[in-house]
């Protein structure tokens with residue numbers, strides 16, 4: 001691909017999704033954008049960029065942006081965050097929200113749904129203790145294609161084998177040929193909506209728990225900092241933010257601080273919005 005065409009794509013992806021493509025990663029453009037080139041009936045990436053310059057067609061720009069996202073996910077990814085959710089975070093928040101009996105959870109890079117559905121299954125297991133509670137789970141992603149798959153709740157044998165406890169497989173999935181269908185009772189616990197993390201999330205409302213896992217790694221430092229700043233504004237001071245195993249707020253944003261004794265989870269710092277219950281941050 002010509003150098004100036006690489007720069008056009010690099011700039012377009014940075015502007016539309018925050019994705020940073022360094023010259024060493026140029027090969028990723030070739031492998032991921034060739035299907036887009038074929039779909040738009042052009043021979044290669046130079047011709048695809050020529051089409052971008054000529055048309056500025058929104059659908060074409062969306063196809064390019066979505067094709068470049070990495071949608072890797074799995075049920076109960078990394079195990080620990082979900083164990084911690086069940087045994088530490090959920091009991092603590094249930095105590096703090098006892099009078100309101102309402103929890104809102106946001107999976108801000110939901111991909112194909114394994115993360116929000118893992119949370120939904122954990123919450124469903126707690127349904128006796130949570131009788132009378134209203135729990136909302138919102139899954140958002142930049143890519144509309146992955147959200148369609150998430151809504152369908154249909155997974156392959158390979159996807160099911162990665163991380164899903166056998167007891168949950170038996171309880172919440174039905175086999176249909178070589179596919180596994182998630183039960184409607186779990187599917188209906190999650191709402192999906194397209195949302196770009198580069199935009200202002202205020203209209204999504206406030207959240208007690210935010211899963212922002214394995215997405216900040218694709219952004220540069222200023223974008224990471226502004227995303228964390230906007231997320232902090234939506235959370236009470238006793239809210240909990242989950243990041244991926246390779247992600248941190250250190251050296252990026254002072255809007256969150258780590259929860260002592262609990263790896264990988266963070267709470268808004270005191271200059272973020274006050275707790276809706278008017279309490280201090282939780283001592284987990």
Ligand SMILES: C[S@@+](CC[C@H](N)C(=O)[O-])C[C@H]1O[C@@H](n2cnc3c(N)ncnc32)[C@H](O)[C@@H]1O
Pocket residue numbers: 016017018069070071072073074077108109110111112115140141142143146195196197198212213214215218244
């Ligand atoms: C690697 S997946 C992570 C999925 C899940 N959170 C997990 O940890 O398994 C990253 C997701 O972030 C989404 N993404 C990338 N850039 C985004 C942006 N600017 N706004 C919203 N989602 C974005 C991608 O479409 C992709 O589905």
